[in-house]
Amino acid sequence: MAVALHPSIDGGVKPGTGSFAGGTLSCLCTTRTVRLKIKGDVAHNHACGCTKCWKPAGAVFSVVAVTGTDNIEVAENGDKLAVVDPSALILRHACKECGVHMYGPVEKDHAFKGLSFVHPERFAEAGSAAPGFAAFVSSVIESGVSPSKMDGIRARFKELGLEPYDCLNPVLMDVLATFTAKKMGTFRE
Structure with a gap:
């Protein structure tokens, strides 16, 4: 029996089309559904084990990606959205009724400023960019997963073609370090 991680990847990672022009994100509500219009494809799609990201019922990991905040339009029922934690770096706007995190802009001075999760x-x-890695894998222990299950979880990610990291992938870690070096004045080309 394969380790269950998230319903959208448990049966295999579906590849993106490479030409996804955007679409509509919806919350789980059947009445007064919150809908967002997203222009263009997403980037850095990944499974995330942090304790802050929204996960569907029964999922151990979330699946989350970024897009430019200016690519997002709240199209319907935005009055149902509230920021989960105003002090967090990612200002996750969730539906007050069903709890789905619809978008999370980064507005603070940070390497990810201008992006929304x-x-x-x-x-x-269908057709948005596929997940490409798993991040904050060990963080699922903080949400109640037994450390004894971690080898199986990491093995399952590798079976799915998603390299597991206990932080972000190397490209995103380089982006964060570059941002910090520029702020400190130590950046070298």
Whole structure:
């Protein structure tokens, strides 16, 4: 029996089309559904084990990606959105009724400023960029997963073609370190 991680990847990672032009993200509500229009494809799609990201019922990991905040339009029922934690770096706007995190802009002075985190499995349309790695894998221990299950979880990610990291992938870690070096005045080309 394969380790269950998230419903959108448990049966295998579905490849993106490479030409996804955007779509509509919806919350779980059946009445007054919150809908966002997203322009263009998402980037850095990944499984995330942090304790802050929204996960569907029964999922151990979230699946989350980024897009430019200016690519997001709250199209319907934005009055149902509230920021989960105003002090957090990612200002996760969640539906007050069903709890789905619809988008999370980064507004503070940070390498990710201008980006918003979204959950691509909430797209009505198929074809957005596929998950490419798993981040903060060991953090699922903080949410109650036994450390004895971690080898199986990491092995399952590798079976799915998603390299597991206990932070972000190397490219994103380089982006963060570059941002810090520039702020400190130690950056070298």
